[in-house]
Amino acid sequence: VTREEKILMCVNGYFGETALKAARTHKRNIVLLEKDYGEAITPEDVEKALKENEDVRAAFVVYNETSTAVMNPLRELCKVFKEHDLLVMVDAISIFGGAEINMDEWGIDLCVGYASKALGGMPGICPMGISKRLWKILDERTAEPDAWYLDFRTWKKSIEEMSAWGHPHPSSMPTHTVIALHKALKRVIDEGLENVYKRHRVFSAAFRNAVKAMNLQLVAPEEYASPTITAIRLPEGIPKKLIDGMLDNFNIMISGGLGKLAGKIVRVGHMGFTARRDHISRTITALGYTLKELGFNVSVDAALKAFYDSI
């Protein structure tokens, strides 16, 4: 996308905001579609934004907004993007390997995944998918790129010229991370992609049922609930105590809120190898006991029953 062409930035959380900052830093021509933290971007929102801005060339959306645990309805959003013939860029970082993403069928041009998170490899590299249509645009582009390292053509050249001697990177390769990614991919393929997606779906829903059985409030509406992470609203001051208590007493690390939800929520990841019965049941126990210590009237038994009844 050139600096003149308009890009629709769909933002409904901290990671959308981060991408927006990056787009602004690169002085892109932005049309902003903003929803509140905890809300989803819907096809109707996109239709409305595109009606008001007919000359938009590309769209960006975060598939799984990790700051709120909202999974945007990407497949449906892509249908609208396709009707308007937009180039589609997706941040799939925290869901890549945890739910289906069909680039060709849905019409995604750039899909950014992650080596760790749902795939279970190590951080440090991002697997990316680039459509044939986007490669053609990149190959034919005459505008100067903003950066050498971030120019996909730099990477393509390295893949074409240096793969034969095991170095398809334009810079030093983080070999440990590449090897870890290879192992993680093998594990996922051995389990079977559909089985992996189902495991994330089943265990995330079961975890949410346990949270509801503790009478806690979820940030994401059930319809848009993420299969890889759950965000829970808590009174001011509690998140930090809960995070510290679970780490100190149970050696279980959960996260706090980001951006507008800083200090107001906790986030529990259940992705990759943590989307399993043993990890989640221990997390529920630790969550319940720590909340009890903090004065909450929660039943760990009821939460565990809700969990086991759901799997």
Ligand SMILES: Cc1ncc(COP(=O)(O)O)c(C=O)c1O
């Ligand atoms: C949806 C999403 N986008 C972007 C990022 C940023 O990735 P990094 O931690 O490598 O900066 C994250 C990290 O958690 C994320 O969840």
